[in-house]
Amino acid sequence: xxxxxxxxxxLFPRAYREEYGxxxxxxFDLALDDAMASGRFEVAHVALHELSSLPKAIIxxxxxxxxxxxxxxxxxxxFDFTHGSSREFLAAFYPFFLLGGVLPIINMISLxxxxxxxxxxxxxxAILLLAILGILCxxxxxxxxxxxxxxxxxxxxxxxxxxxxxxxxDRLWVRAFPSLYERSWFLGQVAYQGILWVGFSVVAxxxxxxxxxxxxxxxxxxxxxxxxxxxxxxxxxxxLLTFDDYMNEELWELLAFIVLAVGxxxxxxxxxxxxQFWALFGGLTVSLFIAAIGKAIIYQYFWEGTRHxxxxxxxxxxxxxxxxxxxxxxxxxxxxxxxxxxxxLQAA
Amino acid sequence: xSTDPISYLPLTEPxxxxxxxxxxxxxxxxxxxxxxxxxxxxxxxxxTSTLYTAIGxxxxxxxIERLSDEEQDAxxxxxxxxxxxxxxxxxxxxxxxxxxxxMVREARLRLREDGA
Numbered sequence: 001x002x003x004x005x006x007x008x009x010x011l012f013p014r015a016y017r018e019e020y021g022x023x024x025x026x027x028f029d030l031a032l033d034d035a036m037a038s039g040r041f042e043v044a045h046v047a048l049h050e051l052s053s054l055p056k057a058i059i060x061x062x063x064x065x066x067x068x069x070x071x072x073x074x075x076x077x078x079f080d081f082t083h084g085s086s087r088e089f090l091a092a093f094y095p096f097f098l099l100g101g102v103l104p105i106i107n108m109i110s111l112x113x114x115x116x117x118x119x120x121x122x123x124x125x126a127i128l129l130l131a132i133l134g135i136l137c138x139x140x141x142x143x144x145x146x147x148x149x150x151x152x153x154x155x156x157x158x159x160x161x162x163x164x165x166x167x168x169x170d171r172l173w174v175r176a177f178p179s180l181y182e183r184s185w186f187l188g189q190v191a192y193q194g195i196l197w198v199g200f201s202v203v204a205x206x207x208x209x210x211x212x213x214x215x216x217x218x219x220x221x222x223x224x225x226x227x228x229x230x231x232x233x234x235x236x237x238x239x240l241l242t243f244d245d246y247m248n249e250e251l252w253e254l255l256a257f258i259v260l261a262v263g264x265x266x267x268x269x270x271x272x273x274x275x276q277f278w279a280l281f282g283g284l285t286v287s288l289f290i291a292a293i294g295k296a297i298i299y300q301y302f303w304e305g306t307r308h309x310x311x312x313x314x315x316x317x318x319x320x321x322x323x324x325x326x327x328x329x330x331x332x333x334x335x336x337x338x339x340x341x342x343x344x345l346q347a348a
Numbered sequence: 349x350s351t352d353p354i355s356y357l358p359l360t361e362p363x364x365x366x367x368x369x370x371x372x373x374x375x376x377x378x379x380x381x382x383x384x385x386x387x388x389x390x391x392x393x394x395x396t397s398t399l400y401t402a403i404g405x406x407x408x409x410x411x412i413e414r415l416s417d418e419e420q421d422a423x424x425x426x427x428x429x430x431x432x433x434x435x436x437x438x439x440x441x442x443x444x445x446x447x448x449x450x451m452v453r454e455a456r457l458r459l460r461e462d463g464a
């Protein structure tokens with residue numbers, strides 16, 4: 001009977017099934033187990049009651065699904081991805097794919113000499129891919145920032161932090177830090193990377209503080225890992241930045257981006273906040289450490305002979321960058337300190 | 349969604365009992381099902397699919413909320429998702445309570461008049 005019920009659940013719309021299917025099955029099993037204690041007649045009664053109400057519920061949910069799609073409009077509804085679906089992953093992954101997949105491949109083709117650059121075909125493809133990025137970002141904003149669109153905001157946040165905030169603080173760098181650099185390369189690099197990524201942490205902190213005042217940010221309070229996902233969107237840009245000016249870095253870059261993709265996939269496929277945290281934090285950490293090792297190995301091909309940089313300083317600069325981003329990614333944990341709602345406290 | 353509790357009234361009997369079941373605190377689906385049966389004196393016997401159709405609608409209306417996994421303490425074999433009243437859900441329940449009280453008061457007065 002339990003197996004039959006589980007099979008009948010496939011008649012519900014897919015989105016509904018993914019949302020409630022497991023719960024429906026567990027509750028039915030519990031109801032049947034309870035009925036078993038009261039005898040066969042009760043089991044038959046419960047089974048009949050459950051099975052007879054199924055057709056109405058199935059029709060109701062199909063109609064509701066259609067109504068929802070109609071209200072959102074066909075185009076808009078196309079971007080209502082089910083949580084954990086491969087379409088949601090692909091949408092969230094697009095900025096990663098653009099920086100981590102397309103760019104290294106273009107680099108490889110360019111270095112192989114198969115095509116000459118600038119090439120009108122590649123220019124067209126690049127414009128098309130960037131236009132898709134912009135359109136998806138706008139759709140995400142228009143649809144009230146669904147989960148998949150947060151990586152786009154993270155990507156923009158990284159650019160804002162490095163170029164806008166970092167650019168503003170650059171004057172401070174010129175005045176104050178060269179002496180620090182002379183004294184200790186490590187401290188100088190910590191300060192330099194801090195200038196680049198301070199905007200990242202400040203925005204994360206601001207979002208945490210504003211959540212108490214802005215109802216539009218309430219969902220971050222409900223699910224603190226969403227803010228973490230937003231910040232994770234910055235990681236492709238961090239990788240791009242760390243390999244800036246490098247040659248023959250494509251394979252390391254690809255490997256690091258694959259790790260980021262795995263982290264993202266794991267985040268989207270679990271509902272447990274702890275696992276989600278470790279998926280993203282682990283993804284960022286492993287990915288940037290792969291980049292650091294890669295830089296130490298390929299360093300000799302490019303920087304050999306320069307005085308100020310060694311394979312160690314190159315590797316360390318990425319680790320210091322990781323330190324700053326990792327620090328920013330710990331900020332969403334503050335959301336766990338927010339008081340719970342009255343109902344939750346009562347229940348506790 | 350309207351934030352005026354009156355706009356949700358009158359509540360259907362199953363909806364009223366589901367919200368009432370969640371008034372003391374969060375519950376998972378099966379606990380709601382059993383509680384509704386008990387609260388209604390066995391009159392409202394929700395099936396699993398009917399319960400979750402109602403839960404889906406109440407979530408859309410933001411009268412209840414689904415709690416994240418971390419906040420839940422479901423035992424083995426119990427659903428991992430549980431539900432709680434939102435502030436709006438509680439206000440709707442209170443408004444329905446006031447409405448029902450008014451109806452009972454009026455009925456009582458009229459029936460006394462008839463009896464006198």
